Amino acid sequence: MSLAIKDDEVDIVIGALRSDLTTFMNEWRPMFSQFHLIIVKDPDLKEELKIPEGFNLDVYGKPDIDQVVGSSTSILFSGYSCRYFGYLVSRKKYIISVDDDCLPARDPKGFLVDVVAQHISNLTNPATPFFFNTLYEPYAEGADFVRGYPFSLRGGVKCALSCGLWLNLADYDAPTQALKARQRNSRYVDAVMTVPAGSLIPISGINIAFEREAVGPALVPALKLAGEGKCRWETMEDIWSGLCVKVVCDHLGLGVKTGLPYIWRTDRGDPIASLKKEWEGVKLMEEVIPFFQSVRLPREATTVEECIVEVANAVKERLGSMDPVFARAAKAMLDWVKLWQSVGSSSSRSSAV
Numbered sequence: 001m002s003l004a005i006k007d008d009e010v011d012i013v014i015g016a017l018r019s020d021l022t023t024f025m026n027e028w029r030p031m032f033s034q035f036h037l038i039i040v041k042d043p044d045l046k047e048e049l050k051i052p053e054g055f056n057l058d059v060y061g062k063p064d065i066d067q068v069v070g071s072s073t074s075i076l077f078s079g080y081s082c083r084y085f086g087y088l089v090s091r092k093k094y095i096i097s098v099d100d101d102c103l104p105a106r107d108p109k110g111f112l113v114d115v116v117a118q119h120i121s122n123l124t125n126p127a128t129p130f131f132f133n134t135l136y137e138p139y140a141e142g143a144d145f146v147r148g149y150p151f152s153l154r155g156g157v158k159c160a161l162s163c164g165l166w167l168n169l170a171d172y173d174a175p176t177q178a179l180k181a182r183q184r185n186s187r188y189v190d191a192v193m194t195v196p197a198g199s200l201i202p203i204s205g206i207n208i209a210f211e212r213e214a215v216g217p218a219l220v221p222a223l224k225l226a227g228e229g230k231c232r233w234e235t236m237e238d239i240w241s242g243l244c245v246k247v248v249c250d251h252l253g254l255g256v257k258t259g260l261p262y263i264w265r266t267d268r269g270d271p272i273a274s275l276k277k278e279w280e281g282v283k284l285m286e287e288v289i290p291f292f293q294s295v296r297l298p299r300e301a302t303t304v305e306e307c308i309v310e311v312a313n314a315v316k317e318r319l320g321s322m323d324p325v326f327a328r329a330a331k332a333m334l335d336w337v338k339l340w341q342s343v344g345s346s347s348s349r350s351s352a353v
Helices: 022-032 064-071 079-089 115-124 172-178 212-218 235-252 272-295 305-316 324-344
Strands: 009-014 036-041 056-060 092-096 101-102 159-168 193-194 205-212 255-265
Touching: 009 079, 009 115, 022 101, 022 115, 022 212, 036 079, 056 079, 064 079, 064 324, 079 092, 079 159, 079 235, 079 324, 092 115, 092 212, 115 159, 115 205, 159 172, 159 212, 205 212, 205 255, 212 235, 212 305, 212 324, 235 255, 235 272, 235 305, 272 305, 305 324
Parallel strands: 009 036, 009 092, 036 056, 159 255
Antiparallel strands: 092 205, 101 255, 159 205, 193 255
16 A cells, blocks of 8 residues: 655654563554554563564653653553553554454465554544445445535545454453354454444454544543453453444544454463453443443534533443442542643643654
């Protein structure tokens, strides 16, 4: 893919839940070496990180997190949520985030998939959330709008979030993976599509990119399960965050895309053991989805921060009495907005970046 990417416009954020990143970094070297990396170490990880040389990067650990946000709110960044600290301190236009158990994938012709180039292409081309194009991404090479597509909508809207997919170990929940223990995803679908306005999507934080100023505050580390663990099966933080950002994008007239690029996700963890920890989240989704389907934001909410405050207040009012996890999530969302305004906004002080 020929795409002029300015290396000073991209930060690659990696949440480190394992100490030895040698293989991960070396596998990604062809794509990551020209960009600035932000590696955030899980505050619960005791071992020192092993990172090979040859990268332009900043590494943040628990002392850095405590210093920037205070020890009282640093709990927001444990486990997979550590990546959100990278979102907070970045000052680049685009952020690409990949889990540390993922490696570059290859397309059906055997070529390495350039995750950075594809994500940036998704974000820099408009999205079409208000009318579905049956040839999917109309701005892709060799595609266009189909007959009957209104010319008044062909300019599209800003794409704020790009959600990539996974080969090998797909992002199933623990019950599905436990039932289909040997199933692996080998289907490479060469397509990108805009998620229609009004439709929710289970956004996985494993392989995403976004325009920071457009939706950064909406990617919020809020929903913490009581028994949350260190495997993706045992978390719902990214699903909750994705529901928040989709509602905000719909309200503000922004687009969300899904499809390419693919990454290769390595096997990690035991879905049967994780099932006990994630089952709480599986049940909670039956309450969460109807809520997000029905939530409506007021016209007066014109910024991402204002939208998240409105969603947080609605969560507290409508879900808070159902389960303590929702009340905690509402408070975390409000804390996150305050943090973004004091630390994460472009006008606030730059950290160590």
